[in-house]
Amino acid sequence: MITKPTPVPAKKRTSIGSRRNPETETAVLAAARDLISERGYAGFSVDEVARRAGAGKTTIYRWYPTKADLFIAIYTTERSTFVPVPENGNLIDELEQYTTSLWHFWASHPAGAALRGLIAEAQGTPEALSALRDRFLPDRTADVRRMLSSAAARGELRADEVDAKVALWVGFSWYKLLVGELHDEDVIRSVMMQIAEVRRNS
Amino acid sequence: MITKPTPVPAKKRTSIGSRRNPETETAVLAAARDLISERGYAGFSVDEVARRAGAGKTTIYRWYPTKADLFIAIYTTERSTFVPVPENGNLIDELEQYTTSLWHFWASHPAGAALRGLIAEAQGTPEALSALRDRFLPDRTADVRRMLSSAAARGELRADEVDAKVALWVGFSWYKLLVGELHDEDVIRSVMMQIAEVRRNS
Amino acid sequence: MITKPTPVPAKKRTSIGSRRNPETETAVLAAARDLISERGYAGFSVDEVARRAGAGKTTIYRWYPTKADLFIAIYTTERSTFVPVPENGNLIDELEQYTTSLWHFWASHPAGAALRGLIAEAQGTPEALSALRDRFLPDRTADVRRMLSSAAARGELRADEVDAKVALWVGFSWYKLLVGELHDEDVIRSVMMQIAEVRRNS
Amino acid sequence: MITKPTPVPAKKRTSIGSRRNPETETAVLAAARDLISERGYAGFSVDEVARRAGAGKTTIYRWYPTKADLFIAIYTTERSTFVPVPENGNLIDELEQYTTSLWHFWASHPAGAALRGLIAEAQGTPEALSALRDRFLPDRTADVRRMLSSAAARGELRADEVDAKVALWVGFSWYKLLVGELHDEDVIRSVMMQIAEVRRNS
DNA sequence: AAATAATCGAGACGGTACGTCTTGTCTTAGA
DNA sequence: TCTAAGACAAGACGTACCGTCTCGATTATTT
Numbered sequence: 001m002i003t004k005p006t007p008v009p010a011k012k013r014t015s016i017g018s019r020r021n022p023e024t025e026t027a028v029l030a031a032a033r034d035l036i037s038e039r040g041y042a043g044f045s046v047d048e049v050a051r052r053a054g055a056g057k058t059t060i061y062r063w064y065p066t067k068a069d070l071f072i073a074i075y076t077t078e079r080s081t082f083v084p085v086p087e088n089g090n091l092i093d094e095l096e097q098y099t100t101s102l103w104h105f106w107a108s109h110p111a112g113a114a115l116r117g118l119i120a121e122a123q124g125t126p127e128a129l130s131a132l133r134d135r136f137l138p139d140r141t142a143d144v145r146r147m148l149s150s151a152a153a154r155g156e157l158r159a160d161e162v163d164a165k166v167a168l169w170v171g172f173s174w175y176k177l178l179v180g181e182l183h184d185e186d187v188i189r190s191v192m193m194q195i196a197e198v199r200r201n202s
Numbered sequence: 203m204i205t206k207p208t209p210v211p212a213k214k215r216t217s218i219g220s221r222r223n224p225e226t227e228t229a230v231l232a233a234a235r236d237l238i239s240e241r242g243y244a245g246f247s248v249d250e251v252a253r254r255a256g257a258g259k260t261t262i263y264r265w266y267p268t269k270a271d272l273f274i275a276i277y278t279t280e281r282s283t284f285v286p287v288p289e290n291g292n293l294i295d296e297l298e299q300y301t302t303s304l305w306h307f308w309a310s311h312p313a314g315a316a317l318r319g320l321i322a323e324a325q326g327t328p329e330a331l332s333a334l335r336d337r338f339l340p341d342r343t344a345d346v347r348r349m350l351s352s353a354a355a356r357g358e359l360r361a362d363e364v365d366a367k368v369a370l371w372v373g374f375s376w377y378k379l380l381v382g383e384l385h386d387e388d389v390i391r392s393v394m395m396q397i398a399e400v401r402r403n404s
Numbered sequence: 405m406i407t408k409p410t411p412v413p414a415k416k417r418t419s420i421g422s423r424r425n426p427e428t429e430t431a432v433l434a435a436a437r438d439l440i441s442e443r444g445y446a447g448f449s450v451d452e453v454a455r456r457a458g459a460g461k462t463t464i465y466r467w468y469p470t471k472a473d474l475f476i477a478i479y480t481t482e483r484s485t486f487v488p489v490p491e492n493g494n495l496i497d498e499l500e501q502y503t504t505s506l507w508h509f510w511a512s513h514p515a516g517a518a519l520r521g522l523i524a525e526a527q528g529t530p531e532a533l534s535a536l537r538d539r540f541l542p543d544r545t546a547d548v549r550r551m552l553s554s555a556a557a558r559g560e561l562r563a564d565e566v567d568a569k570v571a572l573w574v575g576f577s578w579y580k581l582l583v584g585e586l587h588d589e590d591v592i593r594s595v596m597m598q599i600a601e602v603r604r605n606s
Numbered sequence: 607m608i609t610k611p612t613p614v615p616a617k618k619r620t621s622i623g624s625r626r627n628p629e630t631e632t633a634v635l636a637a638a639r640d641l642i643s644e645r646g647y648a649g650f651s652v653d654e655v656a657r658r659a660g661a662g663k664t665t666i667y668r669w670y671p672t673k674a675d676l677f678i679a680i681y682t683t684e685r686s687t688f689v690p691v692p693e694n695g696n697l698i699d700e701l702e703q704y705t706t707s708l709w710h711f712w713a714s715h716p717a718g719a720a721l722r723g724l725i726a727e728a729q730g731t732p733e734a735l736s737a738l739r740d741r742f743l744p745d746r747t748a749d750v751r752r753m754l755s756s757a758a759a760r761g762e763l764r765a766d767e768v769d770a771k772v773a774l775w776v777g778f779s780w781y782k783l784l785v786g787e788l789h790d791e792d793v794i795r796s797v798m799m800q801i802a803e804v805r806r807n808s
Numbered sequence: 809a810a811a812t813a814a815t816c817g818a819g820a821c822g823g824t825a826c827g828t829c830t831t832g833t834c835t836t837a838g839a
Numbered sequence: 840t841c842t843a844a845g846a847c848a849a850g851a852c853g854t855a856c857c858g859t860c861t862c863g864a865t866t867a868t869t870t
Contacts (some may be wrong), residue, residue, distance in 0.1 A: 024842075042326030045830055056843040061832065119380055120322035124244030133381045164393045171373030178321060178376070179335045190401075191366045197399050199392075220819045220862050247851055258822040263853070419816035419865045428816075446730030449856055460817045465858070523784060524726035528648030537785045568797045572778055579777030582725060583739045594805075595770045601803050603796075621834045621847040630847075651825055662848045667827070 027053040028060055032074050037110040041117040046070075068128035071118035072136055075111045082109065085143045091151040095192040098143065099173060100185060107182045116177060137170070144169050157198045165195050222265075229255040230262055234276050239312035243319040248272075270330035273320035274338055277313045284311065287345045293353040297394040300345065301375060302387060309384045318379060339372075346371050359400045367397050417458060424467075431457040432464055436478050441514040445521040450474075472532035475522040476540055479515045486513065489547045495555040499596040502547065503577065504589060511586045520581060541574070548573050561602045569599050619660060626669075633659040634666055638680050643716035647723040652676075674734035677724040678742055681717045688715065691749045697757040701798040704749065705779060706791060713788045722783060743776075750775050763804045771801050 031052035036044050046067070050057045064070040082105045086097040106112030118136065121128040145166050152159045172191055176182055233254035238246050248269070252259045266272040284307045288299040308314030320338065323330040347368050354361045374393055378384055417427050435456035440448050450471070454461045468474040486509045490501040510516030522540065525532040549570050556563045576595055580586055619629050637658035642650050652673070656663045670676040688711045692703040712718030724742065727734040751772050758765045778797055782788055 040326065046832085047830065050843090054843075056841095056845085057832080058834085058844095059842065062841090067831095116325040120325040123318040123322040123380065124242060129382055133383075137381070161392070161396065164389060164396055167377065167389065168370055168374055168393060168396060171375070171377030172370055173373070174380070175369065175373030175376055178325065179339070180331055181335075187366060187369065190363070191370060194363065194366055194370060194399075194401055195396075197396075197401050199396055199399050220817095220821095220860085223821070226821075248853085249851060252822090256822075258820095258824090259853080260823090260855085261821060264820080417816085419814090423815075423867070425816070444730065450858085451856060454817090458817075460815095460819085461858080462818090462860085463816060466815085471857095520729040524729040527722040527726040527784065528646060533786055537787075541785070565796070565800065568793060568800050571781065571793065572774055572797060572800060575777030575779070575781030576774055577777070578781055578784070579773065582729065582780070583743070584735055585739075591770060591773065594767070595774060598767065598770055598774060598801075598803075598805055601800075601805050603800055603803050619847085621845090625836065625846075627835095627846070652827085653825060656848090660848075662846095662850085663827080664829085664849095665847060668846080 024053070024055050024059060025063070028055050028063075029073060029077060031055075032070055033077075033110040033114075036071075036074060036113040036117060040113055041120050044117060066121075066125070066127050066131060068118055068121050068125075068131040071114045071121065072131065074114040075118065075136075078109065079105065079111060083143075085146075087147075089154075091147060091156055092189075092192055092196045094147050095144070095169070095196060096189050098147070099169075099188050099192060102173065103176070103182045103185065103188075106177055112177065112182070119174070119178065141166055141170055151196070157196070161199055168195050226255070226257050226261060227265070230257050230265075231275060231279060233257075234272055235279075235312040235316075238273075238276060238315045238319060242315055243322050246319060268323075268327070268329050268333060270320055270323050270327075270333040273316045273323065274333065276316040277320065277338075280311065281307065281313060281342075284313075285345075287348075289349075291356075293349060293358055294391075294394055294398045296349050297346070297371070297398060298391050300349070301371075301390050301394060304375065305378070305384045305387065305390070308379055314379065314384070321376070321380065343368055343372055353398070359398070363401055370397050428457070428459055428463060429467070432459050432467075433477060433481060435459075436474055437481075437514040437518075440475075440478060440517045440521060444517055445524050448521060470525075470529070470531050470535060472522055472525050472529075472535040475518045475525065476535065478518040479522065479540075482513065483509065483515060487547075489550075491551075493558075495551060495560055496593075496596055496600045498551050499548070499573070499600060500593050502551070503573075503592050503596060506577065507580070507586045507589060507592070510581055516581065516586070523578070523582065545570055545574055555600070561600070565603055572599050630659070630661055630665060631669070634661050634669075635679060635683060637661075638676055639683075639716040639720075642677075642680060642719045642723060646719055647726050650723060672727075672731070672733050672737060674724055674727050674731075674737040677720045677727065678737065680720040681724065681742075684715065685711065685717060685746075689749075691752075693753075695760075697753060697762055698795075698798055698802045700753050701750070701775070701802060702795050704753070705775075705794050705798060708779065709782070709788045709791065709794070712783055718783060718788070725780065725784065747772055747776055757802070763802070767805055774801050 028049060032044075032049045035049055035052065046057060046060055049055075049070075050060055053060075060070070064073060083098070083101045086094045088094060106115065118128070118132055122132040123129075145162065148157070148162045148165050149159075151157050152162055157165075172195075176184065230251060234246075234251045237250055237254065248259060248262055251257075251272075252262055255262075262272070266275060285300070285303045288296045290296060308317065320330070320334055324334040325331075347364065350359070350364045350367050351361075353359050354364055359367075374397075378386065417425065417431065419425065432453060436448075436453045439452055439456065450461060450464055453459075453474075454464055457464075464474070468477060487502070487505045490498045492498060510519065522532070522536055526536040527533075549566065552561070552566045552569050553563075555561050556566055561569075576599075580588065619627065619633065621627060634655060638650075638655045641655055641658065652663060652666055655661075655676075656666055659666075666676070670679060689704070689707045692700045694700060712721065724734070724738055728738040729735075751768065754763070754768045754771050755765075757763050758768055763771075778801075782790065
């Protein structure tokens with residue numbers, strides 16, 4: 001009763017036969033991106049994506065059997081473009097720059113909302129949880145892991161600390177994303193210094 | 203879809219007048235606790251809580267205008283009972299014991315699922331987000347903040363590090379909760395050592 | 405969600421002890437009248453009457469055990485004032501004037517909506533049906549019956565026709581009320597002539 | 607609270623694609639018919655129809671946007687089968703036979719309850735009122751109008767009386783239906799004679 | 809005066825219906 | 840074989856109302 005749901009399918013697309021139609025693929029992803037950034041996790045529905053994309057629901061479910069898969073797809077497009085991986089030999093600077101870039105990316109692109117959706121979804125269904133943990137996380141923490149490993153190789157920290165530090169970094173970034181405090185960039189540097197700190201406690 | 207929905211309202215309760223009926227309150231909370239631990243966030247519905255508690259939906263909505271409020275209520279009961287706050291003058295030990303207790307609590311009580319639900323809910327609705335950030339978090343991080351502040355008072359770390367360390371601790375614990383790795387207790391000690399580490403980088 | 409429901413109880417009334425409070429009685433009836441004329445049958449609720457009247461629901465239910473009773477009460481006040489019973493020895497004129505007055509009354513006072521509500525209510529609950537048939541109807545058709553009986557006494561129609569004619573008159577008036585055609589006064593005269601007609605068929 | 611709500615979906619029906627499923631259509635109408643005749647207007651709910659029919663509520667609302675539409679659908683099935691239109695050249699006999707058949711139909715089939723529900727519903731919502739007046743009535747009074755017009759063509763009554771007589775007939779029949787006096791068939795003949803009477807008053 | 813009894817407002821309560829929404833499955837018809 | 844369209848069962852959402860109930864205050868009558 002509230003919203004006229006933007007029925008505009010722009011153009012008519014039809015099947016191109018027994019191969020996946022790339023136009024449709026694009027349209028679905030674009031619609032999903034728009035929707036998640038307009039309305040957030042609540043207000044995101046497969047029906048609405050289909051409507052906006054002018055796609056059949058079946059089509060969407062064929063490619064993305066789980067909402068989680070769809071969120072991952074939304075997230076993945078463009079991330080590498082927008083989050084450059086710095087490499088200047090100074091771990092703290094690298095971490096700070098990378099984290100800042102990432103937060104900007106999250107705040108300014110549908111990807112942030114998509115990740116929030118993915119995490120939320122994972123709290124409900126086991127498939128989404130394993131998609132998050134097994135398919136999403138390893139890839140997405142690779143950059144930070146590499147920075148830390150390089151620093152360890154340079155002797156700046158101990159190799160057996162890397163895992164813990166990665167977990168700390170992911171946890172911190174997610175936490176700020178999930179409570180909606182991405183604007184709070186001032187804390188980044190001091191936290192990254194903390195993470196970069198070599199441990200001397202027994 | 204899966205289970206016979208447990209229609210059994212056990213006993214008949216009647217109103218005790220125009221003041222809140224504590225029996226009903228108990229029944230609702232108990233039903234909510236059971237439900238979230240049986241079925242998780244998906245599968246948790248106010249309808250079902252009402253059905254199990256033998257309560258009217260209106261009653262539930264009267265007390266808990268938001269699902270978030272209900273989750274907080276589920277979480278809050280018993281937490282203090284089950285998560286003792288250690289105090290032995292050794293920060294790392296305190297953090298380790300406390301975190302371990304908390305993870306046990308999360309893993310073994312509906313509270314864990316409730317917090318997961320609360321965080322998920324917060325990704326959808328602004329009310330839930332502010333409930334999480336403004337009403338839930340400050341209270342629930344008070345213990346750790348106190349431990350760290352005490353340590354700072356003892357000169358074991360710098361006072362201006364406390365906030366960052368609290369955020370790191372919360373982020374890390376949430377992260378492990380959200381990806382379902384609470385069983386992975388081995389990492390706790392090394393991470394707590396990292397958090398407890400005094401920072402010497404500029 | 406739509407309407408701020410006009411909560412204003414103007415003044416605070418309190419109990420005057422172990423006797424019925426006439427102020428409250430007046431307030432309830434006034435609120436009920438206002439409500440039914442503002443919102444019609446749907447949109448009429450005891451809750452709202454209580455709210456507007458500043459009365460307790462229990463109080464209302466004490467006096468009017470059934471919604472039907474409340475409708476009858478709304479209807480009854482003022483009817484005699486507004487619907488004069490003509491008496492001029494000409495049956496057709498009497499019927500026409502009386503019917504016209506009645507339709508005006510129905511159209512311009514809450515009473516019309518109240519009767520519609522009463523009839524609708526009677527389709528749902530047996531109590532309302534018997535209130536309508538046994539307590540409401542006999543009284544409210546007495547005037548027309550008297551007109552017809554007088555005409556029969558004057559020899560203008562047969563005595564055994566009266567019942568049928570009363571039923572025809574009631575049916576016709578209700579019908580026009582129920583389909584919302586009270587404005588259609590042009591038909592009144594021809595129908596009343598038809599009703600006043602003496603029957604000559606065997 | 608009274609009755610075991612008969613959940614029995616007998617068989618599982620599934621979608622037959624992007625066309626309306628006639629099995630479902632039948633099941634919904636059957637359930638609606640049963641329900642209205644078992645429980646009457648109060649006690650009739652879309653929820654319960656859906657439950658009994660094993661249909662989704664959305665499906666029902668798709669076909670019958672208004673309860674009024676559903677009532678009309680219940681009413682319409684089978685009416686022509688059960689209410690034959692007599693044609694023997696004698697207006698009074700025709701009216702009497704037709705009215706008697708109709709009352710029997712109303713009394714013995716869900717249709718009667720459905721019409722009562724429709725009329726009641728029309729007192730609440732404008733949509734239902736216009737459905738009743740504009741979509742239901744013209745069709746359903748066509749038979750009687752035809753009888754009267756034929757009689758007028760035969761010179762038995764004046765053509766300009768027909769409308770008034772139709773209104774009288776509808777009003778009378780509804781009245782008896784609405785006050786639950788369909789068993790009172792004895793009055794039919796005398797009333798029909800009255801209606802059939804040619805008017806001689808000026 | 810004190811005790812008793814009725815009446816009041818307020819509103820909590822268990823139920824239940826409303827009409828809308830979303831999910832994931834399924835079918836058709838067209839390319 | 841893939842597509843858009845959309846029907847479908849299931850059931851949750853949050854709001855509204857029903858009629859019953861309990862409270863504590865207020866008042867009139869009885870003792």
